[in-house]
Amino acid sequence: MTKQWVYRFDEVEAAEKATGSWEGVRSLLGGKGANLGDMTRIGAPVPPGFTISTEACNAYLAAGNTFPEGMWEQALEALKDTEKKTGKKFGDAGNPLLVSCRSGAKFSMPGMMDTVLNLGLNDETALGMIKLTNDDRFVYDSYRRLISMFGSVVLGIDDEAFEAPLDDYKEAKGIKADTDLSAEDWKALVETFKKVILKHKGFEFPQDPLEQLRMATEAVFSSWNGKRAIDYRRAANISDDLGTAVSIVTMVFGNMGSSSGTGVAFTRNPATGESKLYGEYLLNAQGEDVVAGIRNTSKITEMQNELPEAYQQFLDIVARLEKHYREMQDVEFTIERGKLWMLQTRNGKRTAAAAVKIAVDMVEEGLISKEEAVRRVETSQVDTLLHPQFDLEAQEEARSGGRVFATGVNASPGAAVGQIYFDADTAEAKAKEEKQEVIMVRPFTKPDDVHGMLAANGIVTSEGGATSHAAVVARQFGVPCIVGASEIKIDLSVRSMTAGGVVAKEGDWISVNGTTGEVFLGQIPTRTPEFEEQKELLTILQWADEIAARKDVRSGPEGFPTRGLMVWANADYPADARRARQYGARGIGLCRTEHMFFEQVRLPIVQRMILADTSEERTEALNELLPYQRADFAGLFEAMDGLPVIVRLIDPPLHEFLPELESLVEEVATMKATGKTEGLAEKEDMLRNVRSMHESNPMMGLRGVRLSIVMPEIVTMQVRAIFEAAADVTLKGIHAKPEVMIPLTGHINELNWIQPRLEKIAKAVMAEKKVEFPYKFGTMIEIPRAALTAGEIASVAEFFSYGTNDLTQMTFGYSRDDAERNFLLTYVEQGILPRNPFQSIDADGVGRLMEMGAREGRVTRPALEVGICGEHGGDPDSIKLCHAYGLNYVSCSPFRVPVARLAAAHAALGI
């Protein structure tokens, strides 16, 4: 028996049996053939037809472009069956069957391969069609399309050869649009196109429909080895030996009178997710009319009145399709003389809100499992739902109206509108005192700008990259932010900025889209979704947490976490902690104590402490700071009642709290040159101090645990403040769980030196206050050497927290402050780096250290708590790696917590 090369649409079961799986069917019949067969199987009225298999294609190509034995005979038989099912006849002038010939490989290769429509039309059948449709313009238009498609696709004639005479014709007639051409015009062009073929190929356009079909089939087969297709396969990493199938499908027409029509529909509302049919259709029209928007479409529901029978059938079919695919479907259909035909069905695209609602609804409808629902929602969709958004139409108007002032790096997502102010103090004053909406614009930002940044609705900088100070702080606090908008030139002396010749003055309104990186002139309306009100989102995240909490999602040696990742948050203030908890954080992974030092009231005390000549003076200033810190910590512990709070001891170099060297040099030089003596001595004194603390590479200088060993007074105060706060709230019935984190450890001996000294304070405070509560001492792992010697370090540290910002800096040798400006963005653009390693963990280098550190740390201490508190903790791809490395939690900015919760579940589900 000859091999089966041809499968009718209703033979999909046979194909499945032959190949053993649905995957096999897709390989054999291509995506399109399989989809048409599948719709047919579940009873949807698909225009009859058949598919010539990919095996036939491969055999054809292997045999030097010869159909394999029996194939064409099987195709002709299937064609006969199609004629029988449609009651039409291929090449019959009275009731002609027209077909399309469509390519379809296993994987979608959009636009890469070829399709020919209207096969079966010739001079005779065209006349027959005119009789049937009473629409000679449509028929000649269809005919000329066949000839030009056939010419280009099958015969390989350049498109230009058909477009040129069409253009000439229109020019001669003074006609602009194709739609203005009449039936006579198209008829004339049919003749012209026939001549084009004769001229280029030396033979006539074939009038024999079977000849058309055979040649079209061969053309589709051959197109598999066309240059375009090969290039695409190389790029998309698709195997060359799959081959393409050819589907021959009966043409149906929605423009055959008032009982015909065509439309597209979604089984649910793709904007809101509401479970209600959503779509549009046109009576007596072709599919392309719906798309082209020439005529006003009707709502799909109106079909109920106009074509009630077809409508009922349609409702029934789409319900069945959705149930079959267990996904919202995007369908195309045509009604030819009252008869409904389903042309395509596929999973429908949707908004973020719809995606979440549909997923939740489908679980409730019993269509899918919770896992499947969580799987289907994308992290970027959750992100979208958390940030204010511009009204899309208004934004589009602003774009087309030339109101884009500049573009930069989309550093922190969301939309913001406000008046421009160019320094932190003014920005804060305007926002707080005059209740203005404020956008703070600066060349770049520094720690002492933070009060202005927090008061602003949005931030724009002309310098810096995605991990510059502005970007990091903005993401931390969820403030929309654009950095490195280098077109913008800021002139602080006249309080204005310029870009592309346009000037914006202080107080002018701008709108900032932190998601796209666009800065607009003027105001664009925004809308803000409330997290608490997004019930379906809360449900999805709840399920995500359940999935991540399962015991079966990871496996590993003893000490390996037996559940998936938890999500914690980085929060420096009680308000942040409350927000983090509201967003679902199960702990604080990083409280940066030095931010507290920058507050206006405290900074002078901090400076006094730094400049102290004796340890006594220093301790005196620290004693003044202690109550502030204690109050900060107490607030955090209250907000996180029952959950762990990791407090990091002071990290930055002390000169960050002093005035900047360069400005001081300038001031002193100017005072000296102009003979100004008042205050000169103080300035010079400060300059001396700043200079003595100046470091060539402060990032690798006297900071973190190094500072604490050289000058232990500060951390002594901090640990006392932490434990006094924890004791006080414990006595009030709160469950405080402090974890003290020592930053920048690179050698076990650093911990050996400092940790016992600090634990002594902890125990002393608990004894003084007569109270006990659980606590831990641990360390950041942010120095490569710490990861390389993690086995040793875990002998002292009770927990590790990967500081991946610094770890990335040191592992790559990239200074975060400089790299993006100088070469990193160039590296990413040129593909030297696949991604910015400060945004997504570099698995091969930084990730390798993380994996080693976690593994070897747990050999020493199986119960070691390992987390991440770097910027990467909120990045879904990085979260996947953290899951693989066996981390216990990721800690990210409060605003990223919901995204991270979903990402943690995705990691647990292995996607």
Add this chain to the structure above:
Amino acid sequence: MTKQWVYRFDEVEAAEKATGSWEGVRSLLGGKGANLGDMTRIGAPVPPGFTISTEACNAYLAAGNTFPEGMWEQALEALKDTEKKTGKKFGDAGNPLLVSCRSGAKFSMPGMMDTVLNLGLNDETALGMIKLTNDDRFVYDSYRRLISMFGSVVLGIDDEAFEAPLDDYKEAKGIKADTDLSAEDWKALVETFKKVILKHKGFEFPQDPLEQLRMATEAVFSSWNGKRAIDYRRAANISDDLGTAVSIVTMVFGNMGSSSGTGVAFTRNPATGESKLYGEYLLNAQGEDVVAGIRNTSKITEMQNELPEAYQQFLDIVARLEKHYREMQDVEFTIERGKLWMLQTRNGKRTAAAAVKIAVDMVEEGLISKEEAVRRVETSQVDTLLHPQFDLEAQEEARSGGRVFATGVNASPGAAVGQIYFDADTAEAKAKEEKQEVIMVRPFTKPDDVHGMLAANGIVTSEGGATSHAAVVARQFGVPCIVGASEIKIDLSVRSMTAGGVVAKEGDWISVNGTTGEVFLGQIPTRTPEFEEQKELLTILQWADEIAARKDVRSGPEGFPTRGLMVWANADYPADARRARQYGARGIGLCRTEHMFFEQVRLPIVQRMILADTSEERTEALNELLPYQRADFAGLFEAMDGLPVIVRLIDPPLHEFLPELESLVEEVATMKATGKTEGLAEKEDMLRNVRSMHESNPMMGLRGVRLSIVMPEIVTMQVRAIFEAAADVTLKGIHAKPEVMIPLTGHINELNWIQPRLEKIAKAVMAEKKVEFPYKFGTMIEIPRAALTAGEIASVAEFFSYGTNDLTQMTFGYSRDDAERNFLLTYVEQGILPRNPFQSIDADGVGRLMEMGAREGRVTRPALEVGICGEHGGDPDSIKLCHAYGLNYVSCSPFRVPVARLAAAHAALGI
């Protein structure tokens, strides 16, 4: 049969048989007991005696301070044997035998355990001794020593209890020194000391000699578990269960008349190594008289006249001892009434020159193998032989004469004398034009000071640490250097420096000891050994090279080097390369091309190149630089004819070639404030440029391969210069082997981008010049990520060279420029770091990366050439690690090459 607890000195063979090895004898009898036994065995006249074993000690301690069964009986028997051998009798007033009771564990624990001398003296035998010696002062002095030693060591009475009455006695008599006390005085004190014992212990000092011996033995056993001994064992990592042995040795006295004497001698000259007996002796004296220097000693050779028989015997015995130990011996001896007694022999300490000569001579004498000779010479000894040294007496005089001006970090060894100059230009001018000897003194140095540093005999800085710029450059060029001499305050405005109230003006003479870190006022004479003239050193290094070249010194998987380390040198100029080759370097591991950019003629062109607005202007400036670079490289290739030369492409950030930001800010501010406009625009322009290139952490900024990707013109010129030079010299018959090294690679794609572009230039030049020669392209491994992804990187790089300076910086996160000043020295002092990781490779962190990198690189490319060119390449401990990691070579400064050659051999020998 009872166990043998006691071994006479002539029973060492039995002990060896019982324990199976010499190591076992040392364990059983302790170091001292074994040594006395060994001397006895080879026929040296050792005062008779015996050793009670460590096993007896352990049994005693285990049984709650009870002698094991049979031990004391064995000891008494051995004592009888000793009496027989000496013809004296223990406790006999007529001819009393006196003995010492000495502790001795397997490992030397100096001062930690106890010894009692003169056991056997009592009121009766003292009188007998007076008759025999005619020296009642000596006898009563000995007796009071016994009583006080016995009191403190055996009875545990505080030393103070004996010292106080002695002091009182002297004060009452108006006597200052013990030597002024007469026989009568000592006799009175004997009685006083007896009362002290009675008062403290309630019993009399035991007059029974056997009781003395028993109690002393118990005391030595118990001292093993004394606090001092336990603490010492903890610190020195000595096991607690070894126990101590007790040796009972006949006392011999060199002060028994004119046929008695005592002395110390070396079998060869410990200063020069000359093979001739060297030592001193005193007739009729005790050993302590020789040491105390109260009487003038005679040369050992005079003994030939005074005690010819004993001298001949002595010569014979020391020759035998040297032959036996195959090492120069340091011996102590006493002649009692014409009878020679050997009291001790041990390997003698010697100078560097002597060590080398003795090792070579002993090979020639057939005493030791070449391996043993190489093994015995220490790397620090080779180092000493390479640098000028101060005349030791003159230096000692300067020290005691208060001429030490200041001390600092001994950054580069050797002695230098010169006149002080405070800036590079003056230093160079004085040295070159006026042929002065110059010491350059600066707060710190920068790259543009190098011309002055090279012209100077020595360098002193008041700031910076052992890896500061000054230190690194000084070591590189072998200039003696002291850095961080923080007592020195330099006042450039009056051209002077002050320390401890003393002022030194420009032009004053100072002397600098870079080996000890001392700065002296005035001139101290020096002597400089010539490398080429040190025949024995050349021989040792020749043997070292042979050992390192052996195929059996390493083992590993395929691709692992099958010979030991080679030694290459870091050299930037042809003169350095020639010196390196003279010192035995087998290649250049690092030529830093940017040093060439700092030369006075070139710097303006370099600045023009950097500040160029267009790529054309830049290329034009580079075309001017090309002939300079080509000439530099041609000189290197000629000097290294036949050996590989690794040229590193430009590494530092470009702003290093421009003026400093801070001074520019100051200048511009001053000009503006004073209304000075002339040249202001240029200064402001330069300031803008410098500011735009300013980086927060330049060490991790735009440099190395990053700079070359962003601005490829410089390396394009450099590669052309390298290959044109190589081609030119090849045509002259020189064998050039250029290896082009790309610095700061962190990602394989950086090499993927740049290496093919550079290889294209290389091939183009060879085609133009119609010549071919071998070459390689490779990379520095100095970024942690490069080591972590070495497997990938080796797919492109043909060689690796570890840049351990930067690798240490990044792995620890320590900025070399700041760390030593701010915390690193504190860390080393406090033991937080065992060593400065910039001086010796940190095996656990940096070393682990090196090991991984070399291993994984070779998996990809088995023939990968792997070396090290960081400062560590000249450090013996680091060289050992490099051997273990399978590196092919170490590259160090030319002056360290001889040291490294020896260290490489030591590594090959597994020491």
